[in-house]
Amino acid sequence: MECSTLLLLTLLGSLFVEPGLGQRGDVDINQWMQDKEKLIKNLEDQLKNLQQCKDEVKDLGTRLSTAVDELERQKAETEKLKQQNEVLKTRLDATETEIGKLKQNGGQTAPQIAFSASLVNLGEIYSGPCTDKTLIFKRVFSNAGNAYNMNTGIFTAPVNGLYHFTFSTYGYNTHAMGAILMKNNARQVSAYDSPSSDGSDSSSNAAVLQLAAGDKVYLELWDNGRVFDNLNGHTTFSGFLLFPV
Structure with a gap:
């Protein structure tokens, strides 16, 4: 504003030092006054335009500052989204890897192996005491994969x-009653009940075994034991x- 005022005063001052003013009587004073008024009006208009330009520049500066702030905010938001995208990409890669593994495993059909049998397929039987203590389960309910041999009583892992594996035994009080789950001639778990006054006894057990192809699993009677x-x-x-596995 100070610069505008100084400019106006300078221009006004020039009005009164114009050469030839000493012969003003030879000039149409009215015309001269009109010219000066036009000049002053023009200067005032220019000052107004200058002030308007200053206001517009100031407004533009404010808008530019706001735009810079918004740009910085968007930049920070973009960086945040970029980091989130990296996290999601890592998760997606891990998921795709897992899906690939599942597809690969799914492409390999797992063998269907299961069996269930009871000791006798006709009438009733007392087994034991005996020298050959392997129990041979003759009544086969199911034998998917044919891994159980009903002639030997042995399950062979394919x-x-x-x-x-699960097993149960039943007997009367004349002898000890129970059986031992065997893996390749080695004892794993057992079920046992000694003779009692209640007339009959039962027992059961179960185990999860890790087998290699060809391993044999079967049941043996207790020494001097008997089952029914x-x-x-x-x-x-x-x-x-x-x-x-």
Whole structure:
């Protein structure tokens, strides 16, 4: 504003030092006054335009500052979104890897292996005491994969994997009653009940075994033990593949 005022005063001052004023009587004073008024009006208009330009520049500066602030905000937001995108990309890559593994495993059909049998398929039987203590379960309810041999009582693992086995035994109080789950001639778990006054006894057990292809699993009687079975299926042996390994 000070510059504008100084400019106006300078221009006004020039009005009174114009050469030739000493012969003003020879000039049309009215015309001279009109010219000066036009000049002053023109200067005032220019000052107004100058002030308007200053206001517009100031407004433009404010808008520019606001735009810069918005740009910085958007830049920060973009950086945040970029970081989130990197996290999501990492998760997506991990998910795709896992899906690939599942597809690969899914392409390999897991063998269907399961069996369940009871000791006798006709009438009733007392087994034991005997020298050959392997129990042979003749009444086969299911034998998917044909891994159980009903002639020997032995289950042979067809593939490496984790297998689940269960067994139950029943007997009377004349002898000890129970059985031992065997893996390749090595004891795993057992079920046992000694003779009691209640007339009959029962026991059961289960185990998950890791087997290699060709491993053999079967049940043996306790020494001097005896079990009983009939078509009610009191003494049983079952197993199935949980999953290959």
